Amino acid sequence: MPITPQELIANLGDLPPLPQVATQLLRLTADPDASAEDLRRVISTDQALTGQILKIANSAMFGMVREVTTLTQAIMTLGFSTIKSVVIASSAKNLYHRGTVGLQERLIWEHALVAAIASRAFAKTLRFPRVEEAFIGGLLHDIGKSVMGVKFPERYSALLRTVYNERGDGLALELDTFGFDHAMVGEALVQKWNLAPSLQQAARWHHDPIHAQEDHLPLAAIVALANRLALEQKAGIGDPIHLESASLQAMDILHLGPEALESHQEAVRAAIEQDKTMIAEF
Ligand SMILES: [Fe+2]
Ligand SMILES: [Fe+2]
Numbered sequence: 484m485p486i487t488p489q490e491l492i493a494n495l496g497d498l499p500p501l502p503q504v505a506t507q508l509l510r511l512t513a514d515p516d517a518s519a520e521d522l523r524r525v526i527s528t529d530q531a532l533t534g535q536i537l538k539i540a541n542s543a544m545f546g547m548v549r550e551v552t553t554l555t556q557a558i559m560t561l562g563f564s565t566i567k568s569v570v571i572a573s574s575a576k577n578l579y580h581r582g583t584v585g586l587q588e589r590l591i592w593e594h595a596l597v598a599a600i601a602s603r604a605f606a607k608t609l610r611f612p613r614v615e616e617a618f619i620g621g622l623l624h625d626i627g628k629s630v631m632g633v634k635f636p637e638r639y640s641a642l643l644r645t646v647y648n649e650r651g652d653g654l655a656l657e658l659d660t661f662g663f664d665h666a667m668v669g670e671a672l673v674q675k676w677n678l679a680p681s682l683q684q685a686a687r688w689h690h691d692p693i694h695a696q697e698d699h700l701p702l703a704a705i706v707a708l709a710n711r712l713a714l715e716q717k718a719g720i721g722d723p724i725h726l727e728s729a730s731l732q733a734m735d736i737l738h739l740g741p742e743a744l745e746s747h748q749e750a751v752r753a754a755i756e757q758d759k760t761m762i763a764e765f
Pocket of ligand 1: 625689690
């Protein structure tokens, strides 16, 4: 019997909140009347975030010729929608890095970033219009793992060790051990953070995209493909062999044959290579 969402919440207790600066910024980026100055004012209250945004604006990814030194310049350069991704990325990073930053946390974070970049690249090459949403979907797909790591430090870390050493199926092992898995926990968190339903669905169904609600099938499929590609590129903990069925479902949803998939994957691998600096900067 799968656990109900109510039981899940009862098991997990309070979920970590989205930091206030992120909440304010999300509200602003959704407001058509918001100005760059409004954004600057909110971001500048957070030193670490300011530094991160400046670094990203200066990273090779945006091919800037002139150095970006002020927040206002950075906002103009990156645009609202990329700023939104950076802010969510920074909030997610804090969660991925809660407590001790051991090898496991580092690998989970690196996997999230590579999956985010891969999702965005898949979105571009597949002509999915909302590329920043794809980036965030990739970034947050495994956020449930961080929540489980925070809530059950010993048990979850032991589980990850088993997955790592025995190349086991993490999702199945989570279900056996806890009665729920990181996809369910991720959905609960993304819901609590009030992010778009498409992002909730991508977190929930990245291992089984075919079950996503109809409107959200393409995003769930893109994130599923990005997830597997990230593991194939050795970013993260887990064996891509366990993502075979997720990947077949995604190909079905996106009407891709093996050859078409391979040619899109070529483009995505190149994008990951190009964005390596951003991965290192975060
Ligand atoms: Fe996952
Ligand atoms: Fe993943």
